[in-house]
Amino acid sequence: MISDNITDYELNMSLQYQNLNMYETDIESSDISQNETSSSHNDEKVLRMMQKMGYKEGSGLGKSEQGNTKVVDFNYQLGKRGFGLKLRNIEDTMEKWDFALEDVNVKENFIWLDNEDAENFTLTVEEMSSWLKEGPPIVDIKTQSNYCDQEFLNKVVEAKDIFDEMDIIELCHARARCNPFESLRSAFFMNRAALKMANIDALTDFMFTNIDKNEHFTSNTGPFYFADVCAGPGGFSEYILWKKRWLFKGFGLTLKDENDFKLHESCCACPATFQSLYGKDEDGNVCSPENITDFTEKVLFETEGEGVHFMMSDGGFSVEGNENFQEILSKSIYICQCLVALEIVRSHGHFVTKLFDVFTSFSVGLLYLIYHCFEKVSILKPNSSRPANSERYFICSNLRRNTLHYENVKKYLWIIVQRLWALNGQSEIDILEIVPLEVLKKDENFYKFICNSNNSLAIKQTVGLKKLATFCRNPTLVESRQEELKKKCLEFWQIPDRQKTPLPQLNAIELVNTVMDKPEIILVQPREINQIKAFNELISNIEDWYYYPLFSSKKTNNCNFYAGVSVSKVYRLQKHKWVRIKNVQLSRGTLVYGEFVKEKCTTKSLQDQEIEYIQYSLHIIDALQLGEQNLSDLDFSERQEIIKVYCKSLNKESQPHLVRIRPKVMDKLIKISSNCLISQGKEGLYCNLPLMGYKSVTETFNVNSILLLKTNLNQSFHWSYVLRVQIFIKSVEDINEDTICLEDILIEIKQRS
Known part of the structure; x- marks a missing residue:
């Protein structure tokens, strides 16, 4: 069955314009006499000079006056052709076009x-x-x-x-x-x-x-x-x-x-x-x-x-x-x-x-x-x-x-x-x-x-x-x-009628100032907890908090702000300075808080042998702006859902030289004792990650600390960020005075659940 759409937007040409050309009126060259042509097109000084050299008006140039006496019509010269060259099918004419033939x-x-x-x-x-x-x-x-x-x-x-x-x-x-x-x-x-x-x-x-x-x-x-x-x-x-x-x-x-x-x-x-x-x-x-x-x-x-x-x-x-x-x-x-x-x-x-x-x-x-x-x-x-x-x-x-x-x-x-x-x-x-x-x-x-x-x-x-x-x-x-x-088509296609102009230059500081009312907030450091007593005092209601396993240790804290000013220009805030980093792609206008992580990945070869490799990854914890979409006033759950979509869009697994983009794994703190994201391995604590690599078998990273974000009362990014808490942890075998044992946290949460 054939169905068709009714055609609207018809545009017809009025009769007086159907053969409009570069002249206001159509002039046939045969209507102009030879004398009129000479007086109209020949420069008088040139004519006097030629007469002194023997030229007679109406005669041709040359010893025997054998030259062409007709005016060379240069108005209709086409392309690279020499004067007088005529090609089949496209000889110069003054023919008109019947615009009524077109629909x-x-x-x-x-x-x-x-x-x-x-x-x-x-x-x-x-x-x-x-x-x-x-x-x-x-x-x-x-x-x-x-x-x-x-x-x-x-x-x-x-x-x-x-x-x-x-x-x-x-x-x-x-x-x-x-x-x-x-x-x-x-x-x-x-x-x-x-x-x-x-x-x-x-x-x-x-x-x-x-x-x-x-x-x-x-x-x-x-x-x-x-x-x-x-x-x-x-x-x-x-x-x-x-x-x-x-x-x-x-x-x-x-x-x-x-x-x-x-x-x-x-x-x-x-x-x-x-x-x-x-x-x-x-x-x-x-x-x-x-x-x-x-x-x-x-x-x-x-x-x-x-x-x-x-x-x-x-x-x-x-x-x-x-x-x-x-x-x-x-x-x-x-x-x-x-x-x-x-x-x-x-x-x-x-x-x-x-x-x-x-x-x-x-x-x-x-x-x-x-x-x-x-x-x-x-x-x-x-x-x-x-x-x-x-x-x-x-x-x-x-x-x-x-x-x-x-x-x-x-x-x-x-x-x-x-x-x-x-x-x-x-x-x-x-x-x-x-x-x-x-x-x-x-x-x-x-x-x-x-x-x-x-x-x-x-x-x-x-x-x-x-x-x-x-x-x-x-x-x-x-x-x-x-x-x-042009005007009607662009309107129908919903395309703005504007010129092609390069995007204005943008730097990280300008981006932060545009996105945030109080840019100084990004300099606020997390509160650290190194004793279970301090944990109990600060985390009064565990249902208000989410936890994130972190790769960051006391020596190297990898949680930073990242600013995308173009797809190939991404900056990281390090010690109050914006430093450009390589092999990370973010859409223009992006401002996120994330952690740079070294992941351990395993794949299997054609011979079914396991192959281990390292993949660097940016784990996005929270976001102020993703491209041109501002998230700062959205509640925590809304931001997290949009971050998941954003990471899927930007990650490019087929280009392994690029840093991965993925949402940070996290869960409610109240669930940490029953379904912990952190496991104990031979080499210490680690976190299993959702598989992203082509033909990956396992993807993990070492866990050295935990980040806590308070998310009750539909808090905006600013409140969650300012109130964040970081706990540096070690396994039972490597416990010291400046860290909390993961087992102690699990026991405490279980008792309070």
């Missing part, structure tokens, strides 16, 4: 195709594998007309021929003038990709950035996870992180080096909660089966086996000189991105991926298989994508993960991906078809949907290409609707 709306026509036949689609992997058809590669895209009108296909292919004749500079100039939405550019983001995602998000009622409000995920406390595949430098992720801050965590897979993510260059989003992964081959190639497996394992591990809430992919590569073969050359990227989505998107999650032309049986068959895995799908050419190119986006809503069909399609895609990888570099054979034409035609709703989409987009692209050619031939033409469309 320009701020809110695009958008159609969902509902999947109503999912329950009846129960083909086995063996049955689907029999569909796979190989043969010589397609060399003529005009032969691929099973899913569109042959006339429309021919027109769009012929219109693309303009690229064969056009200089890149004149192409850019004409494109900037003719695209109604060109003035949007990239707004304040790194590139145009961010606005494409904003466009798609708004048109789908913000189903991506409002995934936290999705009825299937309302019980989630966060963070909400997304993946960005083949999408360097990261415009899609930049938009998500700008809109949702650290509440959303991203995982990226893209080619390294020049195509890598560059979110650190963003002027609006903090990349602290974005994690780049590159697969087993460490090159980021999504077409490598081993890279897909490695990426899947790590993403599922960090999302507790559930997967991401949505995935975006924007794969493509340069096809300069082969524009008509873009779809054929992109098939491996198409299918690998789709396979990754099926592997890592959680049940009821969403997926959006870039496509180009969808004329071949391979591409249509792939969309058919993916369509049957989701509740509904759509194909959109967003306004933020230039009208003359083949780009479009396949949008999939509500993954039906727990179905037999989903599992079988995933296995079938694996067969195809591995075969394409094996065929890599071979030019004489290719996979041509993965779903037979008769099967696709049998599904009337899907077949009609694909044909209608291809036909309508082919018409739109042909118009865009013809307009581009016209604007190339007539450099006086301009598109007068750009500024009005």
Whole structure:
């Protein structure tokens, strides 16, 4: 069943402006006499000088007056061409453009195709594998007309021929003038990709950035996870992180080096909660089966086996000189991105991926298989994508993960991906078809949907290409609707109309002064207890207190304030001075109280041997501000819940050189005797930690003291911090006058419980 949204925000151009050019009136050069031209365009001094040298007006230059007597028309020079050079299809003219040929709306026509036949689609992997058809590669895209009108296909292919004749500079100039939405550019983001995602998000009622409000995920406390595949430098992720801050965590897979993510260059989003992964081959190639497996394992591990809430992919590569073969050359990227989505998107999650032309049986068959895995799908050419190119986006809503069909399609895609990888570099054979034409035609709703989409987009692209050619031939033409469309689009997409400006510089002292009314509070030292008598006097009501096992000893107290002024600039307050520390990432604006801990971790090798290693970690005890979210007036329990989400968002287990970020383990003091977080080992006291490392077996740290926080009466951060108590403890075998034995505390609490 096909349902569509009503289009509003229509913008029509008034007749008097439809052929507006750089001149106020249209002037034909034939209407100007030769004498008028001479008197209007020739400098009088130059003319007198030439007459002294023998020049006669109306005659040509040269010994025999053989030179050209016509004025060289320099107003319409294009690109790098020499004067007088004319190229096929783009000869200089003063032709006009009929703006009525375009369908320009701020809110695009958008159609969902509902999947109503999912329950009846129960083909086995063996049955689907029999569909796979190989043969010589397609060399003529005009032969691929099973899913569109042959006339429309021919027109769009012929219109693309303009690229064969056009200089890149004149192409850019004409494109900037003719695209109604060109003035949007990239707004304040790194590139145009961010606005494409904003466009798609708004048109789908913000189903991506409002995934936290999705009825299937309302019980989630966060963070909400997304993946960005083949999408360097990261415009899609930049938009998500700008809109949702650290509440959303991203995982990226893209080619390294020049195509890598560059979110650190963003002027609006903090990349602290974005994690780049590159697969087993460490090159980021999504077409490598081993890279897909490695990426899947790590993403599922960090999302507790559930997967991401949505995935975006924007794969493509340069096809300069082969524009008509873009779809054929992109098939491996198409299918690998789709396979990754099926592997890592959680049940009821969403997926959006870039496509180009969808004329071949391979591409249509792939969309058919993916369509049957989701509740509904759509194909959109967003306004933020230039009208003359083949780009479009396949949008999939509500993954039906727990179905037999989903599992079988995933296995079938694996067969195809591995075969394409094996065929890599071979030019004489290719996979041509993965779903037979008769099967696709049998599904009337899907077949009609694909044909209608291809036909309508082919018409739109042909118009865009013809307009581009016209604007190339007539450099006086301009598109007068750009500024009005920019304003309306940004309003619809909920993007502020502001310039790209670097974030203002921030230092730790400024951050503290901004966050705290009384910054001197952070210098208050904890009260120390070294005798059980003092413990009884100070801790009158044990139900008011929480306890935290600490790594800190009397010699080295590692509890400090940490200030994040940018993702790579984090400072620690040491002896009343802010000192920059390495390998710690916090979102900009973060101010937390935490402990730097040396953890002991154990993993098992492939031979089942235990491997021990040290992992440094920042345990967050309490927080004043996390990113731009101020917590100082929230009660203790609220702060602790938000800290848990924040730590999940920022921790990056796949980057072991970075310091871990985790919430400090703690419990109510009244429970310490019955369920103590501290244990006695051969080497002293230690605390078991929740496992965070990839394939970890145990994670612990040595305990040298206990921190107590009073949390009754919904106390704010300031009161809990000022009233904190620290107890330095030792095991029974190593007791001395300045410490309290843990056993004494346990006995005392048990007696008072």
